[in-house]
Every structure is written in C-alpha cells, then in structure tokens.
Amino acid sequence: MNKPLPSWLVYCRPGFERDCVEETQAKPLEAVGNSGYLVLQGKARLAYNQLAFARQLLTLLGEVRDLPERDRLAPLLAALPAAPERFGALYLEVPDTNEGKTLSGFTKRFQPLLEQALRDSERLTDDACLPRLHLFFPSEDRALIATSDPHNSSDALNGIHRVSMSADAPSRSYLKLAEAFAVFMDEQEQAQWLKPRMTAVDLGAAPGGWTWQLVQRGLHVTAVDNGPLKGAAAGHPAVKHLRQDGFKFRPQRPVDWVVCDMVEQPQRVAALMTEWIVGGYCMNAIFNLKLPMKKRVEALRIALDSIRSALNKKGLRYRLEAKQLYHDREEVTVFLHREKR
Ligand SMILES: C[S@@+](CC[C@H](N)C(=O)[O-])C[C@H]1O[C@@H](n2cnc3c(N)ncnc32)[C@H](O)[C@@H]1O
Incomplete structure (x- = not known):
C-alpha cells in the first residue's frame, strides 16, 4: 500500500495564503485569507528554501480542539503522537495577526510548563539534529501539532527572524x-x-x-x-x-x-x-x-x-x-x- 501523503502546516505573511497554495501546487485543506497560515496536502515533499512565500514549513501530525481554558496541558500531552519519540526543541507559536499577538502572552507563560513535562518524560532533549515539536495556536482553544525537519524549515520562532534596530540607522x-x-x-x-x-x-x-x-x-x-x-x-x-x-x-x-x-x-x-x-x-x-x-x-x-x-x-x-x-x-x-x- 502507498504511504499516505503528509499534511503540511505552512506559515506566511497574512494575505499571501493563495500565493503559498499556488507556489506549492498542493491541495489546500485550510487556507483562510489573512489568517497567516495554511494546511496543505498532496505533495510528498516540499523544499523550504525553494518556497518564497512560506515562512515556515511543518509536517502536521494532529490537532486538538475545544481546549479548556483552565487546563490545556493534559489534553495537549494526551494528543501528542507516539512518533517521533523524541524532539530536539519545543516551539509554541501563533499566527502573525492581531489575534495571534494577543495569544503570544499565553504561549510565553505556557512554554515552561509544557517544556518541563516533556523533559520529565524524556521526550524533549537538546539535540539539534532531532525534529522540533511545534504547537501552533490559531485560537486559544485550538492547537495544531506539527514537527519541523531542522534541514528543511526555519529555526526562528513563528518563522520570523527578529532583528534589532540600530539607533543610528538612517531607515528601517x-x-x-x-x-x-x-x-x-x-x-x-x-x-x-x-x-x-x-x-x-x-x-x-x-x-x-x-x-x-x-x-x-x-x-x-x-x-x-x-x-x-x-x-x-x-x-x-x-x-x-x-x-x-x-x-x-x-x-x-x-x-x-x-x-x-x-x-x-x-x-x-x-x-x-x-x-x-x-x-x-x-x-x-x-x-x-x-x-x-x-x-x-x-x-x-x-x-x-x-x-x-x-x-x-x-x-x-x-x-x-x-x-x-x-x-x-x-x-x-x-x-x-x-x-x-
Ligand atoms: C526603497 S529606496 C531604497 C532604500 C534603501 N535600501 C535604504 O535602506 O535606505 C529606493 C531608492 O532607489 C533609488 N533609485 C530608483 N531608481 C534608481 C536608479 N535608476 N538609479 C539609482 N537609484 C535609483 C531611489 O532614489 C530610492 O532612493
């Protein structure tokens, strides 16, 4: 039997979702305009550095909906797939939208809790060669669970390399x-x-x-x-x-x-x-x-x-x-x- 095709979770600049679909020529399972992310299927392989409109390229493993506000940890841990067994890093991410900005306070607070739980169960180590685990929150009660290949993705949180402004720079x-x-x-x-x-x-x-x-x-x-x-x-x-x-x-x-x-x-x-x-x-x-x-x-x-x-x-x-x-x-x-x- 043929291996099922992977689903991809891609981050992009809000407003460029259609460009991502066109560029990858993959089938959009979820591609809402101005959402800053999309879920694609229909391509066995995509190369991150050959995609101009993709800020991040992840393999989607699962999804949790209706996360309760008071305990998101237990359902998320329960939803983590058994494979891959170990991850080299943990990224909690949000879309590059106004809603995403309001959620980033929660992901910052939640990161150490989840990180500790994953280290305790030996699923998280500091090995840069292992796949990274990404939990992407399109909203506060929904998480997409995904991994990135360190050789075929961005290593920056949310796929955005932050750089600091020089006080002397003549322009942004x-x-x-x-x-x-x-x-x-x-x-x-x-x-x-x-x-x-x-x-x-x-x-x-x-x-x-x-x-x-x-x-x-x-x-x-x-x-x-x-x-x-x-x-x-x-x-x-x-x-x-x-x-x-x-x-x-x-x-x-x-x-x-x-x-x-x-x-x-x-x-x-x-x-x-x-x-x-x-x-x-x-x-x-x-x-x-x-x-x-x-x-x-x-x-x-x-x-x-x-x-x-x-x-x-x-x-x-x-x-x-x-x-x-x-x-x-x-x-x-x-x-x-x-x-x-
Ligand atoms: C977007 S701005 C460049 C901003 C610059 N990279 C910075 O960091 O400050 C574009 C510049 O290109 C210049 N420009 C446009 N056509 C040009 C040409 N044919 N020869 C030289 N400069 C040109 C304009 O004068 C303008 O200053």
Missing part, C-alpha cells in the same frame, strides 16, 4: 537586510562571506539603511543613488556616495557584494543582477523584487527562471533563493551566490 530598511543575512546564510557562511574590509555596491542606496547595515559589518560600500544619504551613512569614511544611475553603474574592479533595492519591474532588476553575477562583477547579491498586485507567483517565477536560465547557459554553479521576509510587504528578497569553481 536596515532591518530587512539584517533579516536577509540571517535567513539566507548560516553563521558560518556569514563569517565567511561578510568579512570586515570586503567591498559592496548598494544600488538605490538612499537614505542609506542597507549601506549602514553593510558598514556595521565592516564592509566598504559604494552607495549609488541620486538621492541623499542620511544620518550616520552620510559622510561615513567607509561609504562612497555616487549620484549615478544604478542600472548603468558598474565597478572598475570586482566587489564582494551587490545589493539592490531600486523600485523597478522585477524582470528588469533580475536582468541587472544576472549581468553583475555572470559578468564577474561580484560573487554575492541580495536584491528586492517588487511584486505586481496580481499574478505575483507568476511574476516571481518568470524573474527567477530568467536568472537560472542565464547562469545555467554559462555553466555557472550558484545558489538562488527567494523569500518574502517579515520586513517585506509586496515584495520578495532574493539571495544569489555564485560558487567558486
């Missing part, structure tokens, strides 16, 4: 690039690819949030924008500001990074970034693709396919990942890394 966009580094690279890759005194070009840099994020990591930045840099990014010794067209600018010598936040057609930005990587101007790129109001998944697919096709034609080895980050709205952030031969 600073947070987006910080989040992108955390989402696309593990600590070892960050240490290897973001070393002090490396060089970067920031296309569409003003007022300077992304430039400031790079400077904070010790990089030297050429910031290209006709607009003015503000705050600490303006006049900083590690920043060279050029008032030029970001689509025409090319560095005289190769740099380590290009980042690009120009508001333009996704296809045009994708073509520009492809040219930088194929032309050997840099090895790493992070850029935003602003999505249209309609057919967002298709627009993204066309842009990413055009990059893949150009790089494949040149026989280059690369990593290409796209995510709608917590700090992204109608856009997706893309990481493109060209591997050394």
Whole structure:
C-alpha cells in the first residue's frame, strides 16, 4: 500500500495564503485569507528554501480542539503522537495577526510548563539534529501539532527572524537586510562571506539603511543613488556616495557584494543582477523584487527562471533563493551566490 501523503502546516505573511497554495501546487485543506497560515496536502515533499512565500514549513501530525481554558496541558500531552519519540526543541507559536499577538502572552507563560513535562518524560532533549515539536495556536482553544525537519524549515520562532534596530540607522530598511543575512546564510557562511574590509555596491542606496547595515559589518560600500544619504551613512569614511544611475553603474574592479533595492519591474532588476553575477562583477547579491498586485507567483517565477536560465547557459554553479521576509510587504528578497569553481 502507498504511504499516505503528509499534511503540511505552512506559515506566511497574512494575505499571501493563495500565493503559498499556488507556489506549492498542493491541495489546500485550510487556507483562510489573512489568517497567516495554511494546511496543505498532496505533495510528498516540499523544499523550504525553494518556497518564497512560506515562512515556515511543518509536517502536521494532529490537532486538538475545544481546549479548556483552565487546563490545556493534559489534553495537549494526551494528543501528542507516539512518533517521533523524541524532539530536539519545543516551539509554541501563533499566527502573525492581531489575534495571534494577543495569544503570544499565553504561549510565553505556557512554554515552561509544557517544556518541563516533556523533559520529565524524556521526550524533549537538546539535540539539534532531532525534529522540533511545534504547537501552533490559531485560537486559544485550538492547537495544531506539527514537527519541523531542522534541514528543511526555519529555526526562528513563528518563522520570523527578529532583528534589532540600530539607533543610528538612517531607515528601517536596515532591518530587512539584517533579516536577509540571517535567513539566507548560516553563521558560518556569514563569517565567511561578510568579512570586515570586503567591498559592496548598494544600488538605490538612499537614505542609506542597507549601506549602514553593510558598514556595521565592516564592509566598504559604494552607495549609488541620486538621492541623499542620511544620518550616520552620510559622510561615513567607509561609504562612497555616487549620484549615478544604478542600472548603468558598474565597478572598475570586482566587489564582494551587490545589493539592490531600486523600485523597478522585477524582470528588469533580475536582468541587472544576472549581468553583475555572470559578468564577474561580484560573487554575492541580495536584491528586492517588487511584486505586481496580481499574478505575483507568476511574476516571481518568470524573474527567477530568467536568472537560472542565464547562469545555467554559462555553466555557472550558484545558489538562488527567494523569500518574502517579515520586513517585506509586496515584495520578495532574493539571495544569489555564485560558487567558486
Ligand atoms: C526603497 S529606496 C531604497 C532604500 C534603501 N535600501 C535604504 O535602506 O535606505 C529606493 C531608492 O532607489 C533609488 N533609485 C530608483 N531608481 C534608481 C536608479 N535608476 N538609479 C539609482 N537609484 C535609483 C531611489 O532614489 C530610492 O532612493
């Protein structure tokens, strides 16, 4: 007999549930608009890092409804399936909605209780290789029980990498690039690819949030924008500001990074970034693709396919990942890394 197909629990930015369904091409069992999560079936495997609109990808194991307000612990423990026998971490999670925010107080209080009960029964250990246990509360009386594969999911609570704002940052966009580094690279890759005194070009840099994020990591930045840099990014010794067209600018010598936040057609930005990587101007790129109001998944697919096709034609080895980050709205952030031969 064939193994039954798994059910998936996916978290996303509220309002992008349909995009998740379209992207996974799985069958929606539950996909309410603006809920920030969905339950899918019909795919034997999904790859987290190839899904742009999924913040988190979990295997759904069960569900508890009508949780009594005064004792949620007993019914939840009773509902935990026998397999997997042990978990490497426990995450109590809520949707990224106003209701979710009000529930997060309860999950914070409840976490130590449940954690202790699971440790006492030796079902919870600190082994990062084991599946993680997730209890997701769409409402206060309902919990979805799920697990994540540490190699095919986000390690952040609610699938959201929290980053802190620098008091000196010229704009909140600073947070987006910080989040992108955390989402696309593990600590070892960050240490290897973001070393002090490396060089970067920031296309569409003003007022300077992304430039400031790079400077904070010790990089030297050429910031290209006709607009003015503000705050600490303006006049900083590690920043060279050029008032030029970001689509025409090319560095005289190769740099380590290009980042690009120009508001333009996704296809045009994708073509520009492809040219930088194929032309050997840099090895790493992070850029935003602003999505249209309609057919967002298709627009993204066309842009990413055009990059893949150009790089494949040149026989280059690369990593290409796209995510709608917590700090992204109608856009997706893309990481493109060209591997050394
Ligand atoms: C969303 S803002 C960038 C915010 C920036 N990443 C930050 O962290 O502060 C977009 C910028 O792109 C610039 N821009 C748009 N088209 C451009 C072009 N062709 N050349 C240079 N800059 C451009 C705009 O002037 C604007 O400052």
